[in-house]
Amino acid sequence: MQGMSYTRGPQDKPLLAMTIGDAFDETVARFTERDALVVLHQNVRLSWTQLHQQVEDCARALMGLGIKTGDRVGVWAPNCAQWTICQFATAKIGAILVNINPAYRGSELEFALRQSGCSWLITAEQFKTSDYHAILQQLLPELSSARLGELHNEQLPALRGVISLAQNPPAGFLPWHQLAEFSEQVTPAQLQECQALLQFDEPINIQYTSGTTGAPKGATLSHYNILNNGYLAACSLGLTEHDRVVIPVPLYHCFGMVMGNLGCITHGATMIYPAAGFDPEACLKAVAQERATALYGVPTMFIAELDHPRLGEYDLSSLRTGIMGGATCPIEVMRRVIKQLHMSEVQIAYGMTETSPVSMQTAADDELEMRVTRVGRTHPHLESKIIDEHGRIVPRGVTGELCTRGYSVMLGYWNNPQATSEAIDAGRWMHTGDLASMDERGYVQIVGRSKDMIIRGGENIYPREIEEFLFTHAAVADVQIVGVPDSNYGEEVAAWVKLHVDSDCCEETLRAFCKAHIAHYKVPRYIRFVDEFPMTVTGKIQKFRMREVMVEELNL
Structure with a gap:
């Protein structure tokens, strides 16, 4: 394939053939009392041992509610400690975590719950202008009078109940602090037995893509998909147990829960959440206060941090690296990130929810121009190709559609075989819809979405x-x-x-x-x-x- 737009990523690091729960347990055993999770807006600071205990208790409680392997459990909340506890608790029992966008309103929430067949929903009380309790009371008028776990709603026949993170939620909601009582119905041995039966290539996560047309589609991802993607993205950054990562991107999205959380747990690095939603000063404060070594975000977040009037008041000298994703970074912004935020090793990551998400990443030692004009080279254990309108691979330097193949490609769209077949071809290539070109060194430049090109x-x-x-x-x-x-x-x-x-x-x-x-x-x-x-x-x-x-x- 010399001279053609096809590359294969390195194979030197073996993929992790384990479930998320097993990987989490291994990290806990290695780093016991080191900081695992710091949530500044909740005043939460947990060591790996403490986080493990809360995850175990939550997993047993969910089993006590009758949640089984393969059941779908939705989480509708901004960034918080409970989100992460639920992420690992559901992974331990094989329940499929359904990420609900915190910005969703009633009709969008109803669609996601119905399409995924959620049996339980874990919800915050509110976020920004959304009153989650009020939205759910309107959607589920039967909730206030239903017995726990026996909700019956015609529009959402699979939904059995709602758990609220609020201290005193309205009638019908199970308060989070009472959830722990159900853990007494399940022994630690029963949880271990359940966890031991799980397979790493089983589905564990559904994420709804925010498509510009039509209804959202639920990208279904396995332990293998997302655990390895978080692991390899963090390997590129050189993360270790001594790193402390500020994660202001939303957990409901792959950037937060995969590149953030799973990248950290596979290396023992500390997860730090500055605020429930993005707040530029909260990020700067978190970096300074926690002596963070890495900061994640999309370009608009970095621009907001750089332009904040109090930027100069915070000591950010502990930073060395981070990931910028979601869009390619303008060169002037990258220069400022490196100089003013001290992130000399910052990297660009490119991908999509359907590929877990990262399929391209720059390297720490890539020259500045490469980090702003390219999205990197093919990720380990993946393949990339650029094709023309007839599906043929184009020569290097020629623009076409970028496709990716390998362990990271989703299992499919939940209960939507037609959409799956339109996105993934018979050769298991994921068609991204992005226009790109590949240079002689294998670096890929994203020109834009095929539908964004102006003629x-x-x-x-x-x-x-x-x-x-x-x-x-x-x-x-x-x-x-x-x-x-x-x-x-x-x-x-x-x-x-x-x-x-x-x-x-x-x-x-x-x-x-x-x-x-x-x-x-x-x-x-x-x-x-x-x-x-x-x-x-x-x-x-x-x-x-x-x-x-x-x-x-x-x-x-």
């Missing part, structure tokens, strides 16, 4: 290229480029621009800057100054929403 008067325009250019303007803090309909050219370029604080840059100035340096057809026809972008809870920009807003505002 203006027959010219193919890649938004990433214009975004990178606009980042070189001193006034621009962040920028996103989308295509909008145009009667003459088919599409025109629209820019959403976030300016640095106190900047007085105007539309005419930016457009003149573009005209002086890039081809005329790439110059944005429309420029909109904004304070924020529409995005998912995980920090991914929703360009389809930006298009919708522009079409409506401009009557296109």
Whole structure:
């Protein structure tokens, strides 16, 4: 395959052929009294031994409620200690954890619970503007009068009950602090017996993808999928038990629970949650207070931290590494991350929920340009190829669709064989929908989503290229480029621009800057100054929403 866009990752580190529960137990035995979990907004600090005890108690309690291997258990909560305890407790009994997006409202929650067939839901009391209890009371009017574990709802026939993390929830909810009572019905030996029967390639997690069209699809992931992906992503960072990782990304997403939690537990590193949701100052404070060595986030998070007015008040010198994912990083932002946050070994990771998630990653010693123009090389034990519209592998340097294959590819979409067959072909290649090219060294550059490419008067325009250019303007803090309909050219370029604080840059100035340096057809026809972008809870920009807003505002 020399000269063609195909690579295979290194095979020197063997994959972990074990369940998440067994891997967790091994780490606990090795690092007993070291810090395992620090949750600053809850004032929680647990050693590996203490975390293990809480996980064991929770696992036995869930069994005491009648939850069995293969049952689905939903968690609808922002980042907190209980989320992580549930993650490992369900893994120990083989219950399939269903990650519910904290931003979901009633109809979205109902869809996820019904489609996955959840038997129990563990919920927070509220988050931001959402009152979870009120939403559930409206969705489940029978809950207040139902006997524990005997809920009957026509729309959600599999759901048996709801556990609340609140101290005093409304009638019908089982309070978290009372859950422990059910652990008395199951002995430690019974839990061990259940755990011993589990197989590492069984499903253990369902994550709903936030697709831009149609209903969300539940990516079904095994122990093998996510345990190994977290392990290998952390190997690239060189994590050990001496590392302390600040995890501000949401746990309900792969970035938090796989690259964050599972990356830490496979190496004995400390998991640190600064806040329930992303708060830039809480992240800076967590790094300084806990002497963190690694910080995770998407580019928008790092930009918010770098632009925070109190950045200079925190000692961040303990940092050395971290992962930036969710989007490629503008070069100016990367320079600032390395200089101002001291993250000289920061790495870019690329992937998708359906691939557990990481399939590409840069290395600690990659030169700066590689860390901003590429998403790395193929991850260990995986294969990558770039294909044309006919499914043929293209030569190096030619743009096509990126596909990935290997241990990390999901088992499929839960109860959705048609969507599964559309995403994974007969050769078990996952089709990402991303446009990419591969250079002679095997580094991959993401050009954009196939649907994000702008075609203006027959010219193919890649938004990433214009975004990178606009980042070189001193006034621009962040920028996103989308295509909008145009009667003459088919599409025109629209820019959403976030300016640095106190900047007085105007539309005419930016457009003149573009005209002086890039081809005329790439110059944005429309420029909109904004304070924020529409995005998912995980920090991914929703360009389809930006298009919708522009079409409506401009009557296109």
